[in-house]
Amino acid sequence: MKAQLSVASNYSEACELLRSGYVKHVRLNWNVGSDEFFRIASDWCDTGAKIKKEGDSFIISLKGFPIPRQH
Structure with a gap:
């Protein structure tokens, strides 16, 4: 089953x-x-997320469910 976007x-x-x-x-x-x-890269990629460009937008993908620090 494919993960929902x-x-x-x-x-x-x-x-x-x-x-x-x-x-x-x-x-x-x-x-x-x-x-x-x-800001997104700093908050999320440090916790293991990946950001990729798809068409005209970006998609953030998580392997697990890390929660970044609160600001």
Whole structure:
């Protein structure tokens, strides 16, 4: 069974989905700026997430369900 891909409209929604424990892949469905991209990479990639470009958007994928530090 293939993991479901959820869609986030902003950074907060993406974090909420990833922290929920129910999804492993989140499409960032907004125009992600460079500062925001590096914030996402810092918060999530340090905990084992992968970010890939697919078409015009980015997808964050988790192997497990690590929860990044709270800001």
